[in-house]
Structure formats: C-alpha cells, structure tokens
Amino acid sequence: MTTTHRKPFIAGIAVLVLAALPVFIHDTFFLRVLTESIMWIGLAIAWDVLAGYTGYLNFGHGAFFGAGAYITAFLIKFVGAPFLLAMPAGGLAAALLAFISGIPTLRLKGAYFAIATWAMARALQQLALVLDITGGPDGMRLPPYLHPQFFYYVMLVLVAGTFALMWYLLEHAPFGLKVKAIREDEAGAMSLGIHPTVIKMQAYLLSTVPAGLIGGVYAYWITYIDPASVLGDLVTDQAVVMAVFGGLGTLIGPIIGAVIIYFFKTLFWAYLSDYQVLYLIILGILIAMSVVFLPNGLYGTLTGRTSGKAAIERGLAIETKAKTKEAAHG
Amino acid sequence: MELLPQAIVDGILIGGIYITIAIGFSLAYGVMHIIDFAVGEWIMLGAFTGYYLNLWSHIDPMLLLPVVFIVFGIVGYLIQPLIHRVISGKKGNPVLMGLVFTFGLALVFRGSGLTVFGFYSHSIPAALARNSFFIESGNFFLTIPHIRFTGLFYAILITVILQYILKSTDFGRAVRALAQHREAAGLMGIDARRISSYVYGIYVGISAMTGVLIGCIFSITAQMGGEYTVLAFFVVVLAGMGYLAGVPWAAFLLGLVQSFFMIYFNPSYTLLAVFVILFTILLISPRGLFGKGV
Numbered sequence: 001m002t003t004t005h006r007k008p009f010i011a012g013i014a015v016l017v018l019a020a021l022p023v024f025i026h027d028t029f030f031l032r033v034l035t036e037s038i039m040w041i042g043l044a045i046a047w048d049v050l051a052g053y054t055g056y057l058n059f060g061h062g063a064f065f066g067a068g069a070y071i072t073a074f075l076i077k078f079v080g081a082p083f084l085l086a087m088p089a090g091g092l093a094a095a096l097l098a099f100i101s102g103i104p105t106l107r108l109k110g111a112y113f114a115i116a117t118w119a120m121a122r123a124l125q126q127l128a129l130v131l132d133i134t135g136g137p138d139g140m141r142l143p144p145y146l147h148p149q150f151f152y153y154v155m156l157v158l159v160a161g162t163f164a165l166m167w168y169l170l171e172h173a174p175f176g177l178k179v180k181a182i183r184e185d186e187a188g189a190m191s192l193g194i195h196p197t198v199i200k201m202q203a204y205l206l207s208t209v210p211a212g213l214i215g216g217v218y219a220y221w222i223t224y225i226d227p228a229s230v231l232g233d234l235v236t237d238q239a240v241v242m243a244v245f246g247g248l249g250t251l252i253g254p255i256i257g258a259v260i261i262y263f264f265k266t267l268f269w270a271y272l273s274d275y276q277v278l279y280l281i282i283l284g285i286l287i288a289m290s291v292v293f294l295p296n297g298l299y300g301t302l303t304g305r306t307s308g309k310a311a312i313e314r315g316l317a318i319e320t321k322a323k324t325k326e327a328a329h330g
Numbered sequence: 331m332e333l334l335p336q337a338i339v340d341g342i343l344i345g346g347i348y349i350t351i352a353i354g355f356s357l358a359y360g361v362m363h364i365i366d367f368a369v370g371e372w373i374m375l376g377a378f379t380g381y382y383l384n385l386w387s388h389i390d391p392m393l394l395l396p397v398v399f400i401v402f403g404i405v406g407y408l409i410q411p412l413i414h415r416v417i418s419g420k421k422g423n424p425v426l427m428g429l430v431f432t433f434g435l436a437l438v439f440r441g442s443g444l445t446v447f448g449f450y451s452h453s454i455p456a457a458l459a460r461n462s463f464f465i466e467s468g469n470f471f472l473t474i475p476h477i478r479f480t481g482l483f484y485a486i487l488i489t490v491i492l493q494y495i496l497k498s499t500d501f502g503r504a505v506r507a508l509a510q511h512r513e514a515a516g517l518m519g520i521d522a523r524r525i526s527s528y529v530y531g532i533y534v535g536i537s538a539m540t541g542v543l544i545g546c547i548f549s550i551t552a553q554m555g556g557e558y559t560v561l562a563f564f565v566v567v568l569a570g571m572g573y574l575a576g577v578p579w580a581a582f583l584l585g586l587v588q589s590f591f592m593i594y595f596n597p598s599y600t601l602l603a604v605f606v607i608l609f610t611i612l613l614i615s616p617r618g619l620f621g622k623g624v
Contacts, residue, residue: 051426057426057429057430059367059433100609101609103613104609104612104613104616105616107616108612108616110426110429111359111365111425111429111571112567112571112612112616115365116608116609116612118367118559118560118563119564119604119605120605120609122560122601123602123604123605126598126601126602127602129598130596130598130599233556237437240430240433241434244430277441277444278441278445280437280438280441280444281438281441281442281445282441283434283437283441284434284435284436284438284440284441285434285438286434287430287431287433287437288412288431288438289434291430291431292412292415292416292431295416295427
C-alpha cells in the first residue's frame, strides 16, 4: 500500500518546491525558461494521455494549442474579456475541435485518426493565414501584461492540476482500466460492455482541453502569436518527441522527456544561430531512433515499466499470485 | 463560361500528377499496413535530386526520371528493414510505432532539406515546359502546356505498368498475396521482408520521380513536402486505403477540386476545401468512395 501513498506525496513535494522557486529566482530569463519547460511538460503529458493510453496518435496536437491561443487572444483583444475568462474559452475551443475531428475518426483504425488530425492541423494553419480576423501571417498582438511570476504560477497550477487529474483518472479510477482495455483488445473490451468510441472521445478531450488551456496562457504570456509559432508543426513535433523519448503510456515518462529535450532546445537556442533547422533534424533523429532502439522510452527502459502487453501479463501474474496466496490462507 | 472547359482540362492534368503521388503510397500501405508520413518529403528529395542532376549534367529532366527512380528505389529498399524492425517488434503497439517512425523520418528529411537546399524556391528547366497546345474555335479556348500533358501521360504509364506487374508477374502475385493475408502468404513460401523491401523501394522511387515532374511543372522548395503529404493522404483516403483501382478517380477529383478553386474561388482556400471533403468522406464512408479500403 505504501507505493500508492508515496507517489502523490513525492508529486506534492515537487509542486511545492516549484511553487517556492520564484521566491529565490529573480532572473527573468531563468523564470521564463522554467515557465516554458512546465508548459512543455503539460503538452507532452497531454499528448501521451491519448497516444500512450489509447494508442491513437494525434499528429495535430499543435492545432489544439494554437486554437486555444487564438481564441484567448481574440477574446482579450476584441471583446475585452478578462484573461481568466478567456483562457477557459480556449479550452472550450479545443474541446469543440476534438469533437469535430474525433467523431468521424475515433471509431476507425488509428491510421485514419493520425491522418485526419495531421490534415486538420494543416487546414487550421491555412485558415489562420488567410483570415483577416487572425491577422493572417502577421499574427496578433495582445495588450502586454508584464508579470512573469503570475504566468509562472498560472502555468504551474494548470499543469499540476492536469497531471493530478490525469493521474487520478488513469491510474486510480476505473476510467484508466477501461482505456487500457480498449488499447489492448477493443473487441474484448466491447464484450465487457465498454463503449470504445465514448471512452476514446473522453480520453481525446482529456488530452486536448489542457493543450487548449496551455495555448491560452501562452498567448497572453508571450503577447504575440502568429500561425507559424502556435499553429506550426513544431508544437506537435516537440510534444511527440518528448513523449516518445520519455516513454509512452506512462505519466512520468513525458515529464522526463520534456525536461531533457527542452533543456537541449534552450542550449541550442543559446549557442547556435541557425538552430531551428538543425533542431528539426535532431528532433527527427531522436523520434526515429527512440522508436527503433528505445520502444519503451527512457523511463520504461530504465525502470522496466512498459505500456504494452508485457505490463498486463506481469500484472496478471501478480494477481494470480495474490489470489493463490489468498486461497491458501482462506 | 469560357473558363469551364479550361478548368476541367486543368483539373484532369493536375489530377494525373496526384495519381503518381498516391499510387505508390497506396501500394505500400496495402502491403505493409503502415502510413508513410514522409511521402511528401520523398517527393521533395526526388525533386531536388532532379534539380541538381540537371544543373550538373544539363540532361533534360524528363530523361533523368529513370535515374532518380533507380537511386531512390535503392534508398527505399535499404531503409525498409528499419521500418520492418519497428513494425514487427514485440513491444508496445508496433503499427503505431511505425507511424511515429515515419513521422520522425519526415522531420529528418525536412530539416536536412532546409539545411542543404535552403529556403529558396527553384524550378527544373525542361525543354517541354516551353510550349503549349492551343485549341481555339470562336470563343472556345483551351491551353494545354506540353509538360502537363506529359505529366498525365507519365501517370497513366506508371499506373499501367504497375497494374501489369501486379496482375501478371509472379512478383505481383506475391505482393497481392501479402496484402491480402500476410500469414497465409508466408506459409506459401513468400518472403514477406524481401517483398516489402521491393515494394517500399518502388514506392519511394515513384514518389521521387513524381517530385522531378512537379519540379518541371510547378516550383520546388525544401518545405513543399507537407502540402504533398496532405494531397497524398487525401487521395488515398478517398480511394479507400490500399485500394489501388480507386486511386486514379480520387486523384482526378482532387485535381478538379483544385482547378475549380484556382479559377472560381480563392486558391488559398483549396487546402481547407480538401480537408472538408476528406472529413466528410471519413464521416460518411470511411473506406473510401468505393467502400473497398482496408
């Protein structure tokens, strides 16, 4: 029983340490780096909830981030809405997008879903480029709110809250078992009365709404968004590589992946002038190589935790052992 | 009214190019059940290979097509074992890992393309690109550039050759058997790995050749890959994934959609229209227009 209580405890301590950091750090650049790494942790976990737990790869993750950013920016700039109202609207926009793209594709094989989400991200970027209201390729400028600490805490609360919710739903509540059952054997899960499309839709929402909310915070924090920065491929590419490299199907893996890769990105950005293109190559090599050599990701390889059938088999073995013990005692 | 025949002819001519973009892709999907996110990047790499070969040797790009096919066929043949290793792995979800792998491959190619070829756009000078057929009678007026006509011809040629190989040779029968039932084909003595390597090689070769053709007709940049990946996806989903006979119809439809948007509406909405159609198809008939996809 100890392990189940230890994990939230460690997570709580980590959040407290992170919450105390701005008291000691007055360097704005460093605070910005911290905020952004928390943001990427959030995006990577959110991507992994769908990919790792249901086996559906969302190659349009950036679209949800971007939609959240654009809706929030739009409400703040043209409607004059307060940030704390505009940000949830970004989450709603992401949810709407998830409904539109999920309903036709989530009942199909994963390949269709991957294609549809990828194409949707492209279409959305194109839409932001041609519409007048989004400012086209020039993007949108927001009234600046220069308070780095505020954004640090908003991001921290948002990402920690997301993590806690996901941890509860996927590792504690029956929802997680249903999701995993569908991933391993959809027909088998259906025979047990689980409605796969509904569960997948819920997991999809769980993955995309946080991305939209994070996008909203990002827009108000950076105060400038354009189609290339928030709707471009880089958001998706980065979230994918972080989750895959860290370990699919775990909640800790993407955190590790996000921290390592974001650290590298910052180093790159600081020391190389034409980093963006080279960074693309490195991201690609990292994705391809981790798939070939580290199919369980860094976390899975180091701890022996896997997301696939091996884990279930191990779980079954433990359960049988416990049952035999019980039978022997009773 | 005078624009209508031109729009239809343009659509059919552009559609021809889309056949070749999608046919190899559909074949590879049918045999390996893996979607290659790098399809547009293969086109881009092929186009630049054609561009530089032409710059260096001054041979007309139309004559370079076989060279590009052979070079990229070998590249694809050599890369396939890596994909095979990923999709036949015991751990996790191999098919999805295959998707992630090609996604990574696409990133590497795009990044390398941008590093090596830069951000500028080029076009490959072909002798055929200089002239057009003109058809004129009264207020009826048609322009058909030679090069676009050649593109359509080339697309039909590739389709016919591919159909012949698949229908009438032992290799083709093995490929079809593999696409139908992998295990049963293996039991009949078909070497799935070798055949898959050949198929992937053929697919990469065809895509790269198409890149050269696109370079002669339109222009090429290191970032062009994404656009053609969308178009390839569109055609393949519309045709039904892995259903080769549906590809030409879906490709012509895409060509027509594009030329109508180009002439009658705003060309920048083309991609959106493509997406909306793709979506409607997925909603109504996910196995394609003919309901024969896998």
